Amino acid sequence: MERIEHHACFGGWQEIYQHESTTLGCTMNVAVYLPPQAEKGRVPVLYWLSGLTCTEQNVITKSGVQRYASEHGIAIVAPDTSPRGEKVADNHLYDLGQGAGFYVNATQKPWAANYQMYDYVVQELPDLIEAHLPVTQERSISGHSMGGHGAMVIALRNPGRYRSVSAFSPIVAPTQVPWGQKAFESYLGSDRETWKQYGTLELIATAEERLPLLVDQGTRDEFLDKQLKPELLTQACEAAHHPLTLNMRTGYDHSYYFIASFIGEHLAHHAFALSQ
Numbered sequence: 166m167e168r169i170e171h172h173a174c175f176g177g178w179q180e181i182y183q184h185e186s187t188t189l190g191c192t193m194n195v196a197v198y199l200p201p202q203a204e205k206g207r208v209p210v211l212y213w214l215s216g217l218t219c220t221e222q223n224v225i226t227k228s229g230v231q232r233y234a235s236e237h238g239i240a241i242v243a244p245d246t247s248p249r250g251e252k253v254a255d256n257h258l259y260d261l262g263q264g265a266g267f268y269v270n271a272t273q274k275p276w277a278a279n280y281q282m283y284d285y286v287v288q289e290l291p292d293l294i295e296a297h298l299p300v301t302q303e304r305s306i307s308g309h310s311m312g313g314h315g316a317m318v319i320a321l322r323n324p325g326r327y328r329s330v331s332a333f334s335p336i337v338a339p340t341q342v343p344w345g346q347k348a349f350e351s352y353l354g355s356d357r358e359t360w361k362q363y364g365t366l367e368l369i370a371t372a373e374e375r376l377p378l379l380v381d382q383g384t385r386d387e388f389l390d391k392q393l394k395p396e397l398l399t400q401a402c403e404a405a406h407h408p409l410t411l412n413m414r415t416g417y418d419h420s421y422y423f424i425a426s427f428i429g430e431h432l433a434h435h436a437f438a439l440s441q
């Protein structure tokens with residue numbers, strides 16, 4: 166891992182690392198915020214997964230998460246949202262290809278060669294971070310939109326691996342909405358049975374661990390009715406008796422202005438779980 170950026174921030178350090186990913190077969194950038202507490206000992210980690218069109222930069226430049234990570238003594242690790250590079254398959258649309266990895270392991274050509282974001286986030290990235298940086302193996306996970314989908318799927322599929330999970334404006338039903346259907350058809354193929362392993366609603370029905378979900382959703386989100394559908398998450402959680410706190414935030418849209426407004430509450434939620 167090579168450190169390519171290093172900025173003092175809220176008493177700690179905002180850094181960017183670059184590394185060769187064996188899982189993705191390309192060079193990846195990862196943003197890491199190390200709070201001041203990491204100077205004296207190891208700290209727990211919140212993994213943040215961003216949404217469509219994002220890189221590792223969006224959350225660290227737009228959300229203000231560092232203020233709260235510094236207060237609570239939590240490291241933030243924010244990977245890019247897909248494999249990258251000239252040799253990596255891409256598409257001219259913003260919601261497919263580079264910047265739109267959907268946190269799945271692709272099985273279809275040409276995507277399967279590099280688009281293995283599920284394995285990257287669950288295994289390779291934490292192994293790398295825990296081997297090289299002053300962090301513990303206590304992990305939480307959160308994300309926005311496509312990244313909210315990724316965070317919930319990853320937590321649900323890996324009982325015991327995360328202390329807490331939360332999401333902003335998540336795509337709760339990728340198997341039922343246009344963004345998810347386009348991505349899953351391309352990356353996973355036309356057999357919809359294979360899609361279910363990446364569907365939050367399907368996973369909630371059979372989850373081994375009932376880790377409480379904290380979700381914030383703006384009522385003026387431009388993608389609310391067509392792509393996000395939080396009411397389906399409420400129904401699935403009620404049916405499975407899965408604990409859910411869904412905060413509908415009046416007047417907020419899909420942007421990082423919304424995330425910046427409530428990221429402090431999410432950090433407090435994760436800090437509590439990580440301190441137990």
Ligand SMILES: N[C@@H](CCC(=O)N[C@@H](CSC=O)C(=O)NCC(=O)O)C(=O)O
Nearest residue numbers: 216217218219223259310311312420421
């Ligand atoms: N019309 C936009 C669509 C892209 C967009 O809104 N991306 C969101 C995430 S959407 C779901 O995953 C985002 O986080 N954008 C980056 C930001 O900093 O706001 C477009 O064409 O870009």
